[in-house]
Amino acid sequence: MxxxxxxxxxxxxxxxxxxxxxxxxxxxxxxxxxxxxxxxxxxxxxxxxxxxxxxxxxxxxxxxxxxxxxxxxxxxxxxxxxxxxxxxxxxxxxxxxxxxxxxxxxxxxxxxxxxxxxxxxxxxxxxxxxxxxxxxxxxxxxxxxxxxxxxxxxxxxxxxxxxxxxxxMTDHPPAPSKAKVGDVVLVSGTLGDHGMTVMSRRENLSFETVLESDSAALHPLVEAMLAASGQVHVLRDPTRGGLATSLNEIAQSSRVGIRIDETALPVRPAVASACEILGMDPVYIANEGKLVAIVAPEDAERVLQVMRANPLGHAAAIIGEVVADHRGTLVERTRFGATRILPLQIGEQLPRIC
Amino acid sequence: MxxxxxxxxxxxxxxxxxxxxxxxxxxxxxxxxxxxxxxxxxxxxxxxxxxxxxxxxxxxxxxxxxxxxxxxxxxxxxxxxxxxxxxxxxxxxxxxxxxxxxxxxxxxxxxxxxxxxxxxxxxxxxxxxxxxxxxxxxxxxxxxxxxxxxxxxxxxxxxxxxxxxxxxMTDHPPAPSKAKVGDVVLVSGTLGDHGMTVMSRRENLSFETVLESDSAALHPLVEAMLAASGQVHVLRDPTRGGLATSLNEIAQSSRVGIRIDETALPVRPAVASACEILGMDPVYIANEGKLVAIVAPEDAERVLQVMRANPLGHAAAIIGEVVADHRGTLVERTRFGATRILPLQIGEQLPRIC
Structure with missing residues (x-):
């Protein structure tokens, strides 16, 4: 067949x-x-x-x-x-x-x-x-x-x-250097779908649930977000190296600390279990239809609602905040209450993912 | 060494x-x-x-x-x-x-x-x-x-x-479809230098004279030409497939015939002899720092002088004309007085030339 x-x-x-x-x-x-x-x-x-x-x-x-x-x-x-x-x-x-x-x-x-x-x-x-x-x-x-x-x-x-x-489309285009202490970190949906899909296809792995790439053009979502708030400071699409790499680059470029909560991260069960089997972390896996946004705190809830109302952002979530501590560094509060550094990795766990 | x-x-x-x-x-x-x-x-x-x-x-x-x-x-x-x-x-x-x-x-x-x-x-x-x-x-x-x-x-x-x-830079940008019957065909310099250089380097051929690529950015020459004449109808850089391919495409796109004179074509002696040894024709060899221009007849001489006054066009020459006969086809009057068709070739004599 x-x-x-x-x-x-x-x-x-x-x-x-x-x-x-x-x-x-x-x-x-x-x-x-x-x-x-x-x-x-x-x-x-x-x-x-x-x-x-x-x-x-x-x-x-x-x-x-x-x-x-x-x-x-x-x-x-x-x-x-x-x-x-x-x-x-x-x-x-x-x-x-x-x-x-x-x-x-x-x-x-x-x-x-x-x-x-x-x-x-x-x-x-x-x-x-x-x-x-x-x-x-x-x-x-x-x-x-x-x-x-x-x-x-x-x-x-x-x-x-x-x-x-x-x-x-805006007089104040978002840029990786514009994150401010106190800003809120949002993602537009589940993490790691693209990377784990390509990986499983390449290695002929099969899981109970079918994995599918999230590949999508995000500008309709971005337009809605920019219309809702003049304080979307940073936008990144976390492709190679995933969310952790994008947030590390933002932390370095803006000279701020970033803290995210592991329990707040949206991850499909199939991706989570595939990652567990392969010893990988979804925050380092590539996405092709997701964005991370860093938004002024007073606008964060409104931007989140706009994202959730859009098909490209229906699983959007607030996942962390920009802090004055540990500037240039990304940390994660784990589900066990510990705090760990998520460093910029040397290379890529999954080469040729895009 | x-x-x-x-x-x-x-x-x-x-x-x-x-x-x-x-x-x-x-x-x-x-x-x-x-x-x-x-x-x-x-x-x-x-x-x-x-x-x-x-x-x-x-x-x-x-x-x-x-x-x-x-x-x-x-x-x-x-x-x-x-x-x-x-x-x-x-x-x-x-x-x-x-x-x-x-x-x-x-x-x-x-x-x-x-x-x-x-x-x-x-x-x-x-x-x-x-x-x-x-x-x-x-x-x-x-x-x-x-x-x-x-x-x-x-x-x-x-x-x-x-x-x-x-x-x-102009209200009437040149385009391959704008050649008119009666227009004059010019080239900015010697033909085939780039292609024969790469070919001889690849095949470890050596000739008495050193061949050298003509690779160059041509926009200073183009600016001078456009300033001198509002009737530069077509400009092409004859890269892959050389002059003959560019002129074939222009003939087809403008639905005109084009006739060039073999004796008018500027070709370095080293390129000519390398072509003879290898059974190739300089009109089909790639250039990376030359252009072909199709210009209204009343402006052709002025454009030629402007080209020759520019280091990028010092060996410029008038090589032919646009005719009403054999529309869509390029012909060459050979040095022996015969006329032959120079067709669009199927592929490229020299792959990976650029």
Whole structure:
């Protein structure tokens, strides 16, 4: 029986010129007629919009007046498909989220592909299809791109780099350096879903409950939060390294201490038990559809209610506070009442998670 | 004896925290303290500018009013270093040039690295150093970035994707669809230098004359041309697939015929003889510091003089014209007086040239 992913890939009906090439060959990155066919038959139909000028070197856009946010991320997740998403959704959601964490509404994305010779055309088509759907759902346009092909063995199927442009929606954009003593720390939902999903898929672990990535574009939630309060001081999407890494960076950047309560952290039972089996801590596991917010205390409750009213934040919670003690450091009050430091880890427990 | 490239790499004095890691390890892409050290000790000092917010998810910029150009390219050139440049210069120049071909002045770049575990830190530092120098020389700022690391064998040392934002300098930006019958075709200098350099370096070919890449950022030349004429209809930088590929795309996009004269094409003797030995045609070889311009006939001579007065265009030449015959097709009048079609090639004679 086909998995959901395999089914999607099998369903793809290949346009005629591409049918001669069931797999990517070096020429698809050569800039000649094979490249043109790939662009015209695969990328343009999927990403279709008025701004995508397939054959121009760059795209000319008119932006609304004001400040813009600019960001980029490379995506090398392995495997390419996992429950709840694929490298395609990540490449859209991740860069959109980087923009919205600066208080910007994402408008335009670029998409750059590094493909391995031999990659199945159906696999690429399924990835592109999911990217396009994610972009439509997020209200962003993929307006320019590039494709390179490297020899078999010189990549791992498909790497995608997206860059994004957004328009800053507030006069006081949140930034990692703006946390103040007394501020309240909130998260928008359960921790570790994406990381544990990719991990379990990669290692072929199975749990009683199905794990699913939380990959999502968060700017609708951010817009609601910024409309509700002018005192959202910091926003971060806790991807690589998870919540603990984001909060460590904020503590260092703002020169404050941060204290969180273990019992307040929302964690799905399936993620909690998977973490226990693997000896991992959900606060260090990557998320792709969650944010952490640091908000002035007088606005915290209102922001929490706005978050819970939004589908992207229905499991939001207040998890801690910004303190004057132990500046630059994140501590956790454990469920047993002890206090422990959650340091910035050296590397990543789960490489290639995004 | 050390080559110039090896000398540059050996000269690099490694900041203390990085010295413990002479090679890239997986943790450098993990988002933890190793990632932070790489950013703080390597990327930030090299790319230093007011807009680079190392620890934020995205960078907030204020753009001058008007239309912007947005572009991206992935760089996978092999080898990483070659006479006249490296993947670092290409990653800056290539994306700047994509922007300036839309009539835009490049302002900001993002830089996203996919590194292979085991890459020598010195090699990465030399690449970053050359990127930074190229950006300074071009007057652009690298304001945001990302680093991922993949396991040994899952990349080829270093891939870089840059995206760029520029401000359009003209009310009538050039575009591939704007060539008109009667227009004149110009190139800014000698053809095939970059492609033959990388090829000869890769294959360890040596010629009597040293070949050198022409990698350069062309927007100063473009600004001079646009100031001299309001009728620069098309600009392209003939990279992958060379001049013939760019002119084929223009012929198709503008639905015109294009005719060039073989005897008018500027080609260095070393490139011409290397091409002859290898059975290649300079019109299909990649350039990284040249442009092709299609200009209204009454302005062609003035634009040519402006190009020749610029160091980036001192060997500029008029090479052909836009015709009503054979629409969508590029033909060449050969040195023997015959006429032959120069078709869009299927792939690329030289893969991974940029």
């Amino acid at each position: 086909l998995s959901e992913v395999e089914f999607v890939i099998e369903q793809w009906s290949c346009p005629l010129p591409l049918r001669d090439y069931p797999r990517i060959v070096m020429g698809h990155g050569g800039g000649g007629s094979l490249s043109a066919e790939l662009i015209e038959n695969l990328f343009v139909p999927a990403f279709r919009n008025d701004d995508l000028e397939a054959m121009a070197d760059s795209t000319v856009l008119t932006l609304p007046a004001g400040r813009i946010a600019f960001s980029t991320d490379a995506y090398v997740v392995h495997p390419l498909f996992f429950p709840g998403g694929s490298i395609g959704e990540l490449a859209v959601h991740g860069t959109c989220n980087d923009l919205s964490m600066s208080g910007a509404r994402p408008l335009y994305l670029s998409a750059s592909f590094i493909l391995e010779e031999g990659l199945e055309m159906k696999t690429l088509a399924a990835i592109v299809d999911r990217m396009a759907q994610a972009a439509r759902d997020a209200g962003v346009r993929i307006v320019t791109g590039d494709t390179k092909v490297v020899e078999r063995g010189h990549a791992d199927g498909c790497y995608i780099t997206t860059a994004g442009i957004g328009v800053v | 050390l080559s110039e490239v090896e000398f540059v790499i050996e000269q690099w004095s490694c900041p203390l925290p990085l010295r413990d890691y002479p090679r890239i390890v997986m943790g450098h892409g993990g988002g933890g303290s190793l990632s932070a050290e790489l950013i703080e000790n390597l990327f930030v000092p090299a790319f230093r500018n007011d807009d680079l917010e190392a620890m934020a998810d995205s960078t907030v910029l204020t753009l001058p009013a008007g239309r912007i150009a947005f572009s991206t390219d992935a760089y996978v050139v092999h080898p990483l270093f070659f006479p006249g440049g490296s993947i670092g210069e290409l990653a800056v120049h290539g994306t700047c040039n994509d922007l300036s071909m839309s009539g835009a002045r490049p302002l900001y770049l993002s830089a996203s690295f996919i590194l292979e575990e085991g890459l020598e830190m010195k090699t990465l530092a030399a690449i970053v150093d050359r990127m930074a120098q190229a950006a300074r020389d071009a007057g652009v700022r690298i304001v945001t970035g990302d680093t991922k690391v993949v396991e040994r064998g899952h990349a080829d040392g270093c891939y870089i994707t840059t995206a760029g934002i520029g401000v359009v």
